Amino acid sequence: MDAMTKSDRLKICIYGAGAVGGTMGVLLALAGAEVSVIAHDATLAAIKHDGLQLTKDGKTHRVQVRVTADPAELAPQDYVIISVKAPSLADVASHIAPLLSPGTGVITAMNGVPWWFFVGGNGVLSNTRLAAVDPHGIVEKSIPLAQTVGCVVYMACSLDAPGKVRHYSGNKLVIGYADNKSVSGLSDINDMFNSAGFSSRVTTTIRHDIWHKLWGNLSINPISMLTGETSDIIINDPLLYELCLRMMREAEVLGDAIGIPMDASTTEVIGRARTLGAFKTSMLQDTEAGKPVELDALLTVAHDIGKILDLPTPFIDSVLGLARLRARKLGLLDTAA
Numbered sequence: 001m002d003a004m005t006k007s008d009r010l011k012i013c014i015y016g017a018g019a020v021g022g023t024m025g026v027l028l029a030l031a032g033a034e035v036s037v038i039a040h041d042a043t044l045a046a047i048k049h050d051g052l053q054l055t056k057d058g059k060t061h062r063v064q065v066r067v068t069a070d071p072a073e074l075a076p077q078d079y080v081i082i083s084v085k086a087p088s089l090a091d092v093a094s095h096i097a098p099l100l101s102p103g104t105g106v107i108t109a110m111n112g113v114p115w116w117f118f119v120g121g122n123g124v125l126s127n128t129r130l131a132a133v134d135p136h137g138i139v140e141k142s143i144p145l146a147q148t149v150g151c152v153v154y155m156a157c158s159l160d161a162p163g164k165v166r167h168y169s170g171n172k173l174v175i176g177y178a179d180n181k182s183v184s185g186l187s188d189i190n191d192m193f194n195s196a197g198f199s200s201r202v203t204t205t206i207r208h209d210i211w212h213k214l215w216g217n218l219s220i221n222p223i224s225m226l227t228g229e230t231s232d233i234i235i236n237d238p239l240l241y242e243l244c245l246r247m248m249r250e251a252e253v254l255g256d257a258i259g260i261p262m263d264a265s266t267t268e269v270i271g272r273a274r275t276l277g278a279f280k281t282s283m284l285q286d287t288e289a290g291k292p293v294e295l296d297a298l299l300t301v302a303h304d305i306g307k308i309l310d311l312p313t314p315f316i317d318s319v320l321g322l323a324r325l326r327a328r329k330l331g332l333l334d335t336a337a
């Protein structure tokens, strides 16, 4: 199966039906895609029993989808959307093979810096491998770069219960091949996303979009974990607002060095986060649920990039140090940190 011979009705497998994957799965199924889900534990049981449920704009939608814990039970897909938290990615990668044919697009609908960020790229860190996000190289080995599609998700959603998700705000998606291939190969999934109610666009410079979204996540998410506060309270606190700005400015310097200059100011980016209102970041949701947090993909990577380039990141490092100890104390440290 290649881009020219994808199914008439797109076969899309959601690997990880939590807040983001569940929202995408329901909306894509309602729009006519052939959606299947890889889930485990309570989520598998809930979707088998009740279907996948989304509450959005005051309405609750429920779709019956094929669900299994075993990818070998499903045929190769047109697209696999991986929407797990970063600490689960290596496990997903090591089981994904049955879902892939040479034409399958593997879309990572995840925050943070992905394993392929510098692979095959140009620039000062070209072909640098980020141990913080793929310490044993399992992900790179399992998901061919030419089939990998980055996806930046501008959405706020959460899990009410296994298999039951809630959407709060945002519908913007940006997708692009990791190897910067032309946009035409992604027009089918882009159209599908748009007909499902997302505002999706394809780019040939997905690394820029990933880095830009990271600004908000690398600052607000760990601070929310440390304080237990929603994004509005953090942004409205003058000292924490200043801390977010300083972390973002450090990321801006790293971005300039790796060839990804910002096209917005730190205050503009924080202003956008403000529009989410009183939202619990995904890292705070994980902390409260006792799940491993995405410190490595959001923060350790920035610290590591600073070290490699010999650029100081004192505010990023301090928050990372605090967040790491807090996560360790709570038993939520992901494996690589």
Ligand SMILES: NC(=O)C1=CN([C@@H]2O[C@H](COP(=O)(O)OP(=O)(O)OC[C@H]3O[C@@H](n4cnc5c(N)ncnc54)[C@H](OP(=O)(O)O)[C@@H]3O)[C@@H](O)[C@H]2O)C=CC1
Residues within 6 Å of the ligand: 015, 016, 017, 018, 019, 020, 021, 038, 039, 040, 041, 042, 043, 083, 084, 085, 086, 088, 091, 092, 109, 110, 111, 112, 153, 154, 155, 156, 157, 158, 159, 282, 291, 294
């Ligand atoms: N929530 C949000 O508003 C936003 C989140 N993001 C990003 O999107 C990504 C996904 O986040 P989110 O949806 O919040 O995460 P969730 O924790 O809500 O969902 C992840 C889901 O994946 C499941 N899962 C994990 N490992 C496996 C596995 N091996 N097989 C099957 N299922 C698995 C989890 O199940 P279990 O918990 O039972 O292991 C869970 O249901 C993250 O990178 C996050 O930072 C981006 C924008 C907004």
Ligand SMILES: CC(C)(CO)C(=O)C(=O)O
Residues within 6 Å of the ligand: 111, 155, 156, 157, 216, 217, 220, 221, 231, 276, 279, 280, 281, 282, 283
């Ligand atoms: C919704 C948002 C933007 C909040 O920082 C997010 O990406 C997250 O919670 O991880």
